[in-house]
Amino acid sequence: MERYYRLSLPRRLVNLLVRPLIRYGVVLRHTYLLTVPGRRTGRAYSTPVTLVEDGERWLVAPYGERSWVKNARAAGRVELSRAGRTERVRVTPVAPEEAGAVLKRYVAANPSTRRFFGAKPDAPLADFVAEAGGHPVFRVEAAE
DSSP states (O other), X not given: OOOOOOOOHHHHHHHHHHHHHHXXXXXXXXXXXXXXXXXXXXXXEEEEEEEEESSSEEEEOTTOSOHHHHXXXXXXXXXXXXXXXXXXXXXXXXXXXXXXXXXXXHHHHOGGGGGGOSSOTTSOHHHHHHHGGGSOEEEEEEOO
């Protein structure tokens, strides 16, 4: 059963501690600090994210339609930082049919977020396609 994600005080503290580790490259290989301008304020907001990288790069919103997702969709571009490097990239939302396979790989590789998905790692692809509406997926491409 899918759970609702709430950014609690302990989670905020974990994110605060993880950010410098990401900046110095001390965390998992596919973890980045995503920075995106607010769609109303223009102020830069940052959050840790884990990409799916399989020849292409994919940005997954495991907790659903959060503020960073809305901001990324509105801006069409984000910054990904890791180990002292910052990269400006274009992000494009993908259709559920394409997102399903990415979500399946994401759930298999990220046990800490599995409880927010109804589909288990060994579920058929159709179950992940059905969940795609609740977990936006973006294709990550070099900014032009």
